[in-house]
Amino acid sequence: MIKEGLRVFNTLSGQKEQFLPLEAARVKMYTCGPTTYNFIHLGNARPLVVFDTVRRYLEYLGYEVIYIQNFTDVDDKIIKRAREEKMPSLELAAKYIREYFADADALNVKRATVHPKVSEHMGDIINFVDGLVKKGYAYVVDGDVYFEVNKFKEYGKLSKRTLDDLQAGARVEVDSRKRQPGDFALWKAAKEGEPSWNSPWGQGRPGWHIECSTMSTKYLGSSFDIHAGGLDLIFPHHENEIAQSEALHAAPMAKYWLHNGFITINEEKMSKSLGNFFLLRDILQQYSPQVIRFYLLSTHYRSPLDFDDQKLQVAEKGLERLLTAFRLLEETKGKQRGEDSLFSEDLQGFGEELSKIKQQFREAMNDDFNTALALAALFDLARAVNGFNTSLGGRAAVGSQEMLLLQKTEEMYLELAGILGLELAEKNQNQNQKEDSGLANSLIELLIRVRQEARNRKDYQTSDLIRDDLKGLGIVLEDTPQGVRWRFV
């Protein structure tokens, strides 16, 4: 069973551990989703793509994955923004949830099993807070409810900090109504003009951390397998979630805590507060979603990933190489059937190479989702495929043994790329249907025939003019022994 080889880095233990879910065949996973007051930026896109890839790999291994990702649609920043735009805050949040899906879908991020929203879980949240109050972990002051950090003895176990450490470096002003500086709000009393809900403590709204504890409990239970999010969520967000959930349930919240590293710009974190962020949709004006996905997966998810235009260009070229290999594979597969032309040792050698590559891919992913290495395996596959194609050479026909192997290669190629969420086939279809105008295609074919005439006359000035000008229009011609190959770029 390949399932057994998977190892993941757990922030809780600070090391890689063998992955063993609570249930043998099912993985329950929770990822902290966005606060929806703006379009998502590239930094937000990283965990989306990374953890979507984690999910895909788990599914590939045969697990049923229950994947929950929340939307924070009740929040200070949403309220502020809504005020500026003079619209109800929930309406604003709903708008950006729609926009979120537009971006996530473009990146080929699978929809979660459930995308719960804070605004739709007030009753659950209030019950959760109430439970903490009743158990003595929380106290009420003037309509606010605070979690008393001192009561939870394991506080700090995720971020590996003690309360003393935290207090020593405290940069936040201490609210004198709190018993401890580290105490955090579970419920906040309503302020003038803010959306609020009725609760046992008066009108108010939830604190930030409580939503994830509540919703993960609701959809995944007291204990689940994976909790994921950005590195910056370790403290205080996830630390506080642990405190809330484990205080209430007296059970470990999540078995594995996964955190992705940041996107940086000039070595500095890309963030909304620094203002150095790039909206995903602005980048999508220039690069295909596949390129962005490729770029995001080209570095291990826990490492920082620096962003600049050149890196996307490199990603574009790399992806292009994978796509070209796939395209050539398809082309060869479309050839006529004939006699096998390769020696059986060659066929066998290629078959063995395929197995080896698949093995490498799995080992890479098994090692804490090493997508950079997995991509390297795909490049090896591309080279192998191209080599095989070359060895089939200019033959017009392909034998049945060879065809079988090509078929197998194609399946494997699609399967492995699919784990990374890269859709080789779809992109290919787009290329030839981009204009989806029969007229354009006919005109191009016509120009190609004219060019061939010129070439036959050795009028290379004319033929090169046609090729160069078409290139300027985004149409690439390639001369091959079998004739002209063309495509849109």
Place this chain on the structure above:
RNA sequence: GGUGCGGUGGCGAAGUGGCUAACGCUGUGGACUGCAAAUCCGCCAUUCGUCGGUUCAAAUCCGACCCGCACCUCCA
């Protein structure tokens, strides 16, 4: 101040005790081509931040130092 992460070729990036330090981009030599493009076959780090130490053997372990980043406040 506390806590954590990282420094590998021109660039990006794997590798964490032992075969020739993956893979991609760039550059470059060759094959193919009328020329290209694509593809294929080569080449491009005696060296892994610095200095010590452990070991038969270290980029990989240990110590010190230098540098960069992040968290401790909303942030993926």
